[in-house]
């Protein structure tokens with residue numbers, strides 16, 4: 001079992017062993033006072049709302065005997081030994097790395113406003129394709145790719161994160177695709193993680209409540225490329241912040257990807273958006289070739305290029321990597337295809353804002369040779385102002401709309417419909433059907449094989465919340481039932 005002696009702790013902290021005769025042995029480290037016990041070293045880390053050292057009394061009451069605190073604070077206590085260091089986070093990471101486990105061989109971090117989760121999901125799949133056991137840390141889950149646990153945050157706190165990475169390494173995961181949020185980068189939650197590869201997708205307005213302005217937001221993301229461990233950096237040349245990010249990547253091997261810019265190392269030519277995916281000529285540093293990417297949406301071409309570029313220097317067999325693109329699966333509930341021959345293309349997506357609906361519909365329009373039909377609803381007990389905007393986005397970007405229920409929660413569906421329809425005109429092409437099951441069936445049965453049906457809002461959610469009761473409901477399941485009647 002992993003353990004740390006008091007002397008080892010003092011040595012890592014830069015104190016000579018002789019300064020203490022303590023012979024204690026610690027079995028773990030802790031940053032949350034509520035989990036402290038006599039066998040742990042408590043690390044008092046700085047926070048946003050509060051700081052770890054505000055909880056020393058509770059740590060002491062739980063029997064903890066030693067705490068690492070930042071220097072310069074007046075924290076005298078008789079009942080606990082305080083070890084002062086300039087940077088407790090650095091010492092925490094040093095203890096973890098030296099005595100509690102090892103990290104996966106490859107950690108690929110992805111940052112950017114959009115696309116992080118999908119890019120990570122594709123990286124993890126490409127890794128499997130070239131024989132590397134892979135894992136994920138991000139919104140799609142945490143853990144080995146075939147055994148993901150639900151993620152509470154995009155990027156967890158520094159201790160959970162290190163323990164998770166070590167557990168993955170211990171269970172044979174060789175590559176982890178890692179979503180690095182701007183909050184986590186700003187707060188040092190990822191400090192000490194030995195990322196070898198860093199990827200930047202794009203930057204647009206988001207999280208300004210936290211960062212204040214775009215410069216601060218961009219600078220938080222840029223921190224990733226300044227990590228000393230990063231030896232490969234990947235940037236989307238189509239984004240105007242790419243060069244700002246690249247400035248921080250001095251000394252690292254930089255690769256660029258682009259949907260069509262031939263100055264990039266990875267780009268595509270002759271892109272054709274087909275009913276079930278994207279076909280193009282892929283240009284990469286070792287040549288070019290035709291690729292069919294079985295994913296929907298032009299933006300997924302960019303996401304797949306990002307994943308490919310990030311894996312390029314890791315993979316020995318580049319052609320296997322390129323072949324892997326044709327085997328990529330989309331993330332559950334995101335542009336998720338419900339496939340059946342001789343039926344319309346049906347897509348389940350979690351778009352639940354007017355902007356997301358617009359993006360999803362515009363992406364699907366390019367794959368559609370017939371009519372584009374949209375089924376969606378607006379959630380109850382949430383922002384009422386977005387309801388007419390969602391309806392407008394659906395009407396503007398689809399050829400026909402089925403307005404139905406989402407999660408009405410405790411609100412009446414009639415009220416939700418009234419809000420959604422407030423600015424709708426009679427001559428617009430839509431139907432209103434409160435029963436989501438019926439709306440999905442009707443939309444599919446009324447479609448021709450050339451049409452595309454988007455079922456939006458719930459993604460891979462498996463319930464519908466009506467009056468506080470969660471009833472089993474799965475858009476994909478319902479779509480498949482309707483498709484069966486369609487085909488028969």
Ligand SMILES: CC(=O)N[C@H]1[C@@H](OP(=O)(O)OP(=O)(O)OC[C@H]2O[C@@H](n3ccc(=O)[nH]c3=O)[C@H](O)[C@@H]2O)O[C@H](CO)[C@@H](O)[C@@H]1O[C@H](C)C(=O)N[C@@H](C)C(=O)N[C@H](CCC(=O)O)C(=O)O
Nearest residue numbers: 031032033045047048049050051052153154155157181183
């Ligand atoms: C505003 C913000 O980002 N807060 C984050 C921050 O919280 P904080 O600094 O306030 O932490 P705190 O809870 O006061 O604790 C400070 C220190 O005291 C310790 N503590 C705290 C309480 C206690 O009783 N005892 C105790 O010892 C804590 O363990 C910690 O070491 O540090 C915590 C630990 O890392 C984070 O979990 C927490 O994220 C909150 C919950 C959150 O949800 N943040 C959002 C904004 C966020 O991070 N989102 C991004 C995704 C963004 C995207 O959509 O792309 C994410 O990565 O999930």
